[in-house]
Amino acid sequence: VAYSQHFITYAFFFLSISTMLAALRSKRWFWLFLILSLLAEGIHLFTMEYFWGLELIRPLLIFLLPSISQESLRKRLSYTLRNWLPFFALLLLAVAWRVFFVQIPEDPNELRWLQILRETPWLALAQLLQAIVRDYLYLLFTSWSKTLQPNLIDIQIPSLTISWGIVLLVGLGTYTFFRLHEDPAGKHPPSPWYRQAILVGTLAIFMGMLPSWLVNRQIMVGFYSDRLALPAMFGASLWIVGVLEVIVPDRFYRVIILSGLIGLAAG
Numbered sequence: 001v002a003y004s005q006h007f008i009t010y011a012f013f014f015l016s017i018s019t020m021l022a023a024l025r026s027k028r029w030f031w032l033f034l035i036l037s038l039l040a041e042g043i044h045l046f047t048m049e050y051f052w053g054l055e056l057i058r059p060l061l062i063f064l065l066p067s068i069s070q071e072s073l074r075k076r077l078s079y080t081l082r083n084w085l086p087f088f089a090l091l092l093l094a095v096a097w098r099v100f101f102v103q104i105p106e107d108p109n110e111l112r113w114l115q116i117l118r119e120t121p122w123l124a125l126a127q128l129l130q131a132i133v134r135d136y137l138y139l140l141f142t143s144w145s146k147t148l149q150p151n152l153i154d155i156q157i158p159s160l161t162i163s164w165g166i167v168l169l170v171g172l173g174t175y176t177f178f179r180l181h182e183d184p185a186g187k188h189p190p191s192p193w194y195r196q197a198i199l200v201g202t203l204a205i206f207m208g209m210l211p212s213w214l215v216n217r218q219i220m221v222g223f224y225s226d227r228l229a230l231p232a233m234f235g236a237s238l239w240i241v242g243v244l245e246v247i248v249p250d251r252f253y254r255v256i257i258l259s260g261l262i263g264l265a266a267g
Contacts (some may be wrong), residue, residue, distance in 0.1 A: 016040035171263025197242030204235025
């Protein structure tokens with residue numbers, strides 16, 4: 001219940017991204033999908049600021065579209081800028097509205113990092129670098145340790161026993177799903193999509209965390225501060241899948257690892 005607004009807003013962000021990509025792939029339904037995409041973007045932007053940073057991942061997604069991959073760099077950049085401008089304009093409008101027109105007594109989310117940057121630039125940059133390293137490590141590695149704590153194995157507590165049952169069911173279900181959608185190629189697909197997944201994932205984590213860093217907050221500092229990781233979940237998921245493609249070329253073992261991670265996350 002506490003995070004329902006966050007996840008609904010997140011859903012509108014993904015709806016906006018998917019309809020934008022659909023618009024760029026379909027000449028016939030271009031305007032319909034574009035309007036839907038802008039409407040969904042407006043809803044998520046003017047609901048809460050958690051996912052504003054992710055808006056900056058749009059131009060990269062447009063640039064990586066297969067339909068323009070064979071064009072020259074200049075044409076791809078021109079195409080990207082032209083199609084991103086409406087979304088960027090709406091983002092600027094939301095930022096201007098929040099900064100200049102919304103009056104909140106004792107605003108808890110002022111742009112503190114920018115104030116520190118003006119007063120002591122080197123300290124501000126050092127703090128930002130520290131926050132980036134800490135939060136990336138937490139998002140990609142440390143957070144998984146919480147799923148395998150020994151004290152979570154206790155048969156006298158029914159809720160814990162049920163949660164391990166969920167781990168098993170979700171893990172097996174995920175494994176079955178991937179096996180039913182087996183790739184005939186067996187190993188790496190010919191398209192270097194996993195490189196794009198790592199690139200987009202890495203940047204999506206950065207953009208997702210950017211609003212938190214600008215108000216001088218970190219995932220590991222403060223009560224319930226791990227909620228700030230929500231926008232970066234999208235990028236972390238892409239990054240993990242992309243890295244698994246690189247370091248575990250055999251699909252069978254890759255599916256086992258991924259199924260285990262998804263099962264643990266669900267449990």
